Structure formats: structure tokens, C-alpha cells
Amino acid sequence: MDRHDVQELSERIDVLLDEVQRRADPKLAAQVEELVRAVLTLHGAGLGQLLSLLDEPQVRQLAGDDLVAGLLLLHDLHPDDIATRIQHALDSVRPYLGSHAGGIDYLGIDDDGVVHLRLQGSCDGCPGSTATVRLTVENAVLDAAPEAIAVDVDGMVKDKQNLLTIEPFRPHRDGWHQLDLAPPLGQVQHRTVGGLDVLLANLAGTLFAYRNNCPACSSALHHARLDGDRLTCPRCTAEYDVRLAGRALTPAEGPPLEALPLLPEGSGWKVAIPGVQPA
Structure with missing residues (x-):
């Protein structure tokens, strides 16, 4: 339990x-x-x-x-107040916020139990889709602050609307899967999790998860070379920054790796697997 x-x-x-x-x-x-x-x-x-x-x-x-x-x-006895817990939760998801990673602000929780956040920067370089960022932030915040009922994130959607409202429901747990094993420091490995081939990278004890697929050539990446934060595709030599949300380094304008939400869970980790996988 x-x-x-x-x-x-x-x-x-x-x-x-x-x-x-x-x-x-x-x-x-x-x-x-x-x-x-x-x-x-x-x-x-x-x-x-x-x-x-x-x-x-x-x-x-x-x-x-x-x-x-x-x-x-x-029982409202936790030693950390809600602001501290949410700040810790936001720190845990920064690797998956792309260009927003340096600026996600907690604005407070209102009388209705809605947590208000603001993302700084543009949406260029965000990992995967807005849905991926949404799921990561939502789950982390509501996990840390169960007294909250919803999350408003200002700045998540560009050129469509100014405010993205996360509807007031608790995150469904079926999409989250426990990771019992992690690759050694400085290495990558792949695991089949929830029917999806997942690439895991261990950077100095911090785990990152991506779909095991090179966006440039569609080949698997578990045999790729990991040099510091730089991951090089063994087939097409495309390079990606694993720590910065899988952003493409070579070619610079290439698509990023598809990041998967990954959060600490007790002494291990849990990863969110999309319900519908692209063909």
C-alpha cells in the first residue's frame, strides 16, 4: 500500500x-x-x-x-506546506518542460482549490505534445497536493489560447507504470513498459525516459552512444540533448525525441505511457 x-x-x-x-x-x-x-x-x-x-x-x-x-x-500533518510541496513537484518535472524548464512559477492556490501556475518562455522545444506536458505537470502537482482539485497553467498553449485549464479530476493511475530497474550511470537501456518500447537514460543518477525511436530515421536508440548529455543515433548520427527534453542538436532544427512523463515514486520511478500509440 x-x-x-x-x-x-x-x-x-x-x-x-x-x-x-x-x-x-x-x-x-x-x-x-x-x-x-x-x-x-x-x-x-x-x-x-x-x-x-x-x-x-x-x-x-x-x-x-x-x-x-x-x-x-x-490528516493535514505533513511537515511541508502546500507551496513547498508544489515547488518540489515542479522541480521534479523541469526536465520535461523544454524551453519552459527555467521558468515555471507557482502563483498560489485559490479558495476553490485551484492551483495556478505560469510557464515562462515559448513552446518551442517542448517535449512531445502539449498533452505530454499537461499530463506531467498535472500528475506531479495533484500528487503533491491532494487537497487541490484542479490546475490552471498560464502560458502552456501558444497562439491558440492564453490559458490552458486542467479540468478538476484526479489523475488516472492506469497510464502510469512502475519502473523496477534503471540503467547504470551514464548508460541507456530499453524496456517494454505498458506495451511501449521505452528508452531510459541515467544521467548522474537522474533518470530520463523517451520513446525508443529516432525522429530523424525511425530507428531504435538503445544502441546509441551517450556522451554526457548527448545521445547519438547509431544509424543516422542525429544527436539529441537527453537532459534538455530530447532537443535535437544535429540537425539543429530537427524534431526532438518524444519525452515520456517520469516521476519519482517512493524509492523508484514511474513512467506515463500514452493510451494510444502512434503507428
């Missing part, structure tokens, strides 16, 4: 309570709701008392556990 399971259990409780309110006698429904609230209050008070007996490093260590973090968030 992890903190996602905690969140799902919490949402399941809400669903069951709604069902009781619709079907049960009003007096009984009120008693059931009071019972659930009392149990949660008791557990939250006990957890808060436990934290009060620990010093800050110990609390931080506990908060680093995925399951415990979920419980702390559920």
Missing part, C-alpha cells in the same frame, strides 16, 4: 458515505457520518501526538515514506 492507495481509500469512504446518505434513513446516515468522522479524528489525534514526540529529522524521515506521507496529508 502507498499514499495513492490511502487517497483512494479516502475517496472510497466519501463514495460510501454519499451512498448511505442517499439510501439510508436520515438519522442513521447522520450517525454513520459521525462515526467515520470520530474514527478519523481519533486516528489523526494519535498520529499528531506521535509526531510531537519526534524531532524534525525523524519527522522528515517518516514523511519520506510514501504510505506515511499519504496519512500525514490526509
